[in-house]
Amino acid sequence: MNTPSHTTSSEASGEVLLRVEDLTVRAGARVLLRPLSLALHAGEALVLLGESGAGKSLLAQAIMGTLPSGLQAGGQVVIEGRASAADRPAQRQPLWGRRLAMLPQEPAQALDPLMRLQPQLALVHHHLRGAAPAEAAARAGAALTEAGLGAAARQFPWQVSGGMAQRAAAAIALAGGARLLLVDEPTKGLDAHWRDRCVALLQQLRREGGAVLVITHDLQVARALGGRLMVLREGECVEQGDTARVLAAPAHAFTRALIAADPSGWPDAELPTRAPAGEPVVRAEALGKQFCGRWLFDRLDLAIGRGERLAVQGPSGCGKSTLGNLLLGLLAPDRGRVRRAAGLSPWALQKLYQDPLGSFAPTVALADALGDVGRRHRLDAAALRRLLEALQIDEGLLARRPAQVSGGELQRLALARVLWTGPALLFADEPTSRLDPLTQQQALALLARETARLDFALLLVTHDADVARAMAPHTLHPSAPV
Structure with a gap:
């Protein structure tokens, strides 16, 4: 169904920064996104909700002109009055950064792994804002400090946490001064403080006459963003309107199910765990690790046995992923040691x-990647x-390469x-x-069942306190005093 754009009278009086007319996305003969039209005015926010794989990211990529190879866009995209065919992305490239910017779902797609964070951001200020090299470097340093990344300014993207990389990518997306911003899952991997900070930046852009499309x-x-809300399912819009109204009184059954599946509404779960028999699968003793001259955590003791579930929480960059890498043997501790149970197979410890x-290997079809695991x-x-x-x-989906499926679909494939x-x-x-709330609920239920069935130990990193409560009886905070 092709749902017409919805605007309020106050929004309609503002300048139209984006108009999309009958936008479609196809993979050969298969329709991934059905004809969709929308408009974004200065000062407006449009939020896209929907199931994983519904076409939300494809919509943003088609507008930007960055669809993966093998996908074809149709329809028209109009940016600040400049019209171009959706299948002619080269016509929009001169607008990138200056008038149209995008924060993709994966920071790896926005950050150069071979450049340190500050020089990357400085390039934007130099080339798009015309700042002299010294001034560009100073502006980049100030922006990273404001994003809580001052200590990581000279780090490469692969040396920082996912949440820190997300904040760095957001700083780069905003640096060019574009009035129209497309952001795909901008708060994933962020704790509550930085999530609220991200929302505040988007609201500031609106107040300054910009517009945001937020997945x-x-x-x-x-x-928190307000504005308008559009709900996508299986490549088409099933409901849209004022965000507060739709979330308070959804008209479509799918929207109601999506809202009901939010982790905040999950009932308190009774998750039985078996006391470990004998030695734990892994034990950490007085474990410590440093980053940029400071201790992420120190003198941390931990033991987890088969059948146990433990949630790991803490601020972005506090060392949650680092802790997992230490336990798995992917990093060496700066203090203390890790003991692993004897007799484990080489693939018994998984991440x-x-x-x-x-x-996933970027050039290998998903079916071949999974087949290699099965044969090995x-x-x-x-x-x-x-x-x-x-x-x-x-x-x-398995016939495609990793970049040709949505982030949610790829996340589920990794879990499988x-x-x-x-x-x-x-x-x-x-x-x-x-993952959307519905798919997240299903995936976590499967993870809980498989933990019990296969009797393995689970260490679950999450920024969502409701997910932590539902999935694990105990929570570890690596950065807490020990």
């Missing part, structure tokens, strides 16, 4: 990475099919892959951050 699965972010795109560990293909079905993954191996310990780093 999010976080209903708190949607409520679900915060960035699912970075955990002699796994039952039928077991994988059951996991894919439980996670509602269309097996037709790691559960397929039957781990003894799973370190799950924000494993549902790209």
Whole structure:
């Protein structure tokens, strides 16, 4: 269904910064996004909600002109009165950064892994704002300090946490002064403080005469932004209107189900855990790790055995992912030691990475990537099919490469892959951050069932206190005094 754009009288009086007319996205003969039209006026926010794989990111990529290869856009995109065919992205490229900017779902797509953070941001100030090199560097340093990244300014993107990389990418997206900003899951991986800070920056852009199109699965972010709300399902708009009104009284059954699945509404879960028999799967003794001359955590003691679930929480950059890497043997501690149970197979300790795109080979079809895992560990293909079905993954997606599926679809594929191996310990780093509330609820329910069925230890990193409460009886704060 092609739902017409909705504007209020106050919004309609403002300058139209973006108009999309009958925008479509196809993969060959398959329609991924049905004809959709919308308009964004100066000072306005449009929030996109919907299931993972519904076409939200594809919509933003088609507007920007950055669709993955193999996908075709149709329709028209008008930016500040400049019209171009949706399938002619080169006509919009001169506007990038100056008039139209995008914060993609994965920071890895926005940051150069071979450049330190401050020089990357300085380039934007130099080339798009005309600042002299010294002034550009000073502006970049000030912006990173404001984003809480002053100590990480000389780090490479791969040396900082996912939340820190997200903040750096946001600073770069905003630096060019574009009035029209497209942001895809801007608050994933961020704690409450930085989530609120991100929302405040978007609201500031609106007050200054800009407009934002925001893709999010976080209903708190949607409520805080206000403006208009559009709900997508299976490539089409099923409901839209004033954000507060839609969230308070949704008309469509899918919207109601989406809102009802928000973690804040989950009932308190009774999650039985078995006391570990004998030695834990992994034990940390007086563990300490430094970053940029400061201790992330120190003298941390931890033991977790099979069947146990432990949530890991704390501010962005406090060392949650680092702790997991130490326990898995991917990093060496600066103090203390890690003991792992004897007799574990080489693949018994598994990690679900915060960035699912970075955990798949970019040039290999997903079916081949999963097939390699199955052959390497002699796994039952039928077991994988059951996991894919439980996670509602269309097996037709497996013919694509990682960049050709949504972040939520790739996150579910990563979860299926790691559960397929039957781990003894799973370190799950924000494993549902790209998922809508409905899909997140289903994925976490499967993770809880498989933890019990396979009797493995689960360390779950999440910034969502409601998810932590539902999934684990105990929570660890690595940065807390020990």
